[in-house]
Amino acid sequence: MSKANEAQVGGARVKRGMAEMLKGGVIMDVVNVEQAKIAEDAGAVAVMALERVPADIRAQGGVSRMSDPDMIEKIQAAVSIPVMAKVRIGHFAEAQILQTLNVDYIDESEVLTPADYEHHIDKWNFTIPFVCGATNLGEALRRINEGAAMIRSKGEAGTGDVSNATTHMRKIGSEIRRLTSMREDELYVAAKELQAPYALVKEVAETGKLPVVLFTAGGIATPADASMMMQLGADGVFIGSGIFKSGDAAKRAAACVKATTFYTDAKVVADASRGLGEAMVGINVADIPVPHRLAERGW
């Protein structure tokens, strides 16, 4: 018999392992209890509780911050699947608050207004695991070095335009493949160029993958988008505005879950794509001036 007081909490294995359990699944942005229940019923592996989905943050402007703890707790009480919540980049006090609420994962997110333009949060200081955005391999490894237990490609949140998610997934994938083809003595310069710690660069070169789970986010709006991201090497998908800014949210949510599981079976994805009603209207990333692109936040 083992006694519970020998238990070790908050280690890297349980933090990274939590993300392993989400693989092959869809994490959905929700702003209230009703949406959270729709997401759970549709088969989401987790929900992201926030006050405004990225499309509304984009439309309404202003400073965007961590959600009200009351709102997060209501969602925690309403569903049994994991509940994640966002903090501003670098805002370690918001993260301390979310830790007291016992959310299951913290997203240090560029979708909110950054609180620190130099430093990200030292995520090793927390027992709660963090997911962070990245546009390329160097950025992903810097976040992992700071303690991120899961990475998501950034894409361009709140647009319904999947092109940036594609760019980021392809970029991360091709940079990993490049490392695996290098001689060992070339990895030192590769680490310098990636601006990432040598030990992590070497690990990626040896294993051919990130040391943590890699999801895709930013602009995914259809089952086909989800399938494409999975085929590009994502371990799973975040869908923000794409579900609850569409016509029939419950049906679209369930369809995206099916497409994420059966991403290699075009017939299943085709069936999932039928009769979903109106997709979110969206914005072309090319029409958004560079200073207003969320993916430019973080470094």
Place this chain on the structure above:
Amino acid sequence: MNVGVLALQGDFREHIIALGECGVTGKLVKTESDIEAVDALIIPGGESTTISKLAKAFGLAELISNRIVDGMPTYGSCAGMILVAKSIIDPASDQETFGGVDMEVRRNAFGRQTESFEMDLTFKSISGAPIRGVFIRAPWVESYGPGVEVLSSIEISGVTHPVAVRQGRVMATAFHPELTGDNRVHRYFLEEVCKK
């Protein structure tokens, strides 16, 4: 022997790797014909509500249940333990299990992610170093019938909670041996549960 790993959602690839270390080429299964073609099945860790909804939506749930009743060796870890339980104490709406072990489980029994933990366990029939149990939003067995053999358990505040059980050809663990690189639990499944 063909061993399948249910690949609807979760850490199915880690189970394939663990099987590989035991000298068995596991097969990812997600369709009816896939499931009909395997001799044994592993149900991985993941989100039990998602796996059960997908299994139902694609007509796999009844097939898996029937094959378990017919004696297919089955091993479920974490979410998989929930899915081979006879019943769940606090199920999500309309959540159903495949059944296989006469037990009732409590989901997220240890708490939320901040309470996820790892610790050394003794595991009946596995000698040598302790098994490192990795518990992630894990369930435990709340109650079980006379046919169930407890393989490992944890004591919390004087109360014993089984975290690994077996009934005939069905085995379940609340923890994730597939995340540790120690394949002795998978070996136990292949050598003791599948072959006897």
